[in-house]
Amino acid sequence: MAMIEVQNLTKRYRDRSAIEGLTFSVNEGEILGFLGPNGAGKSTTMKILTGFLPPSQGTAKVAGFDVFEQPLEVKRRIGYLPETPPLYPEMTVRGYLKFVAELKKVPGHGRKAEVERVAGLTGVTEVMDRVIQNLSKGYKQRVGIAQALLGSPPVLILDEPTEGLDPSQRADVRSLIRGLAGKHTLILSTHILPEVTMTCEKVLIINQGKMVAYDEIKKLASVHGQAENVSLEEIFIKLTAA
């Protein structure tokens, strides 16, 4: 039984469908890279997996629990970073992380330590007592990642985690993500293709709501009839050209 199982996932709005017939699975400890042009449906899929939006059709299961039928169980096991980090501008970093730890039901006595731990992992320890709205974009993004890590959830869903970070910060996040693999199951979406090759084993390319590629990175080139050494970028552009 895979950690994340999605079958025929569809989300329709009145005049269009955001995603259509998505089927994929992620095994425990794997990292899946979610690629696609803007508006392809990556964020929508993530919002459905985390229980924020209901699907129009199809099922999504996390750790065996159906996202629609047992949302609370799913939410207990997920750490989620949405496209826009969900920050309260008026709070301090420490106050914010403590609050999210409470929301995630991190037990009281370990909360302080847990907050310090995720702050250390994401490099925000120096700004713990600053008010969030005074932070730079890079710090804000890292606080967003930190909140997703609180409670050490088995599944992490990160929507564009390196958005707004400078190259060295990106490298830090990449190694953080690599360090999480094995113990955690990850889905991350990004535009930055080199990052996918550096961190993910499997890749799912989505275009206009439909899956256009879903395979291990190594196999992707041969499956799509290209020469062995063609880059992910070229495959991406070719598959999303429509």
Add this chain to the structure above:
Amino acid sequence: MRTALAIARKELSIYFTTPWAYVVFTAMVALSSFFFMGLLQTFQEVQEMAQAVGWNKLPEDLAAYRNLTDGVVVQLWGVVLIVTLFVAPFLSMRLFAEEKRNKTFELLMTTPVRPFELVLGKYLGGLGIISATLGLTIVFPLLLSAFGSSSSGAVLEWPTVLLGYGAVLLWGATCMAVGMFISALTESQMVAALLTFAVMLPWMLLRGLAAGVEEPLRSLINYLAFDSQLSNLIKGVLDLKALVFFLSVILFSLLLTHRTVEAQRWA
């Protein structure tokens, strides 16, 4: 339950570290002080008139000014009710609308928080801030008690004063409940505030409509109007019917808010 308290604490911390609450405090204190002065002035005038001509020579409605409780405090509570109606929307508007604006609503919906805990937590936070706002007005009876003098017994009838104050708090709680529901309906805080105001003010003045309609509609309107429900409570009369009325409005608003939050799951 603990999550609800965590949410309540967070709301209060944001209220007290941003300007809005302090603006509301200032408005409440300024307006109620202003009317307090006016009431004291009137009280003094009536007392002087009474001393000159005697109480039986004065018109009926001035009989209230025989003592400080009915003459000043009860009427002050009436003023505070109106001020609350004006300022509560500015406190309740941010309860849900701001979450949607900040994109933190997604955080609340993707963590293991039950909608009922969320609604309860936010309402408790709202109750906290409105109680703090209204708490400022207790200074007036205290001032009267300290500096006033009476020819017979205590300066103020504290049971009446406190029951009236309880009514004021109940009214504040009702405004916050309705305001919170409306805040859950929109992303814009301004729209939430204006809509709350647009709902509460006519509801308060509904009795004005009653004169123009026939029975049984007239009794219904009279029953539903906030004004009529509050009138006894303010005077210190423990009117259980009114208590039940306001508690019902509060519960109904909380229920509607819960439904609205749940609806996100079925979007």
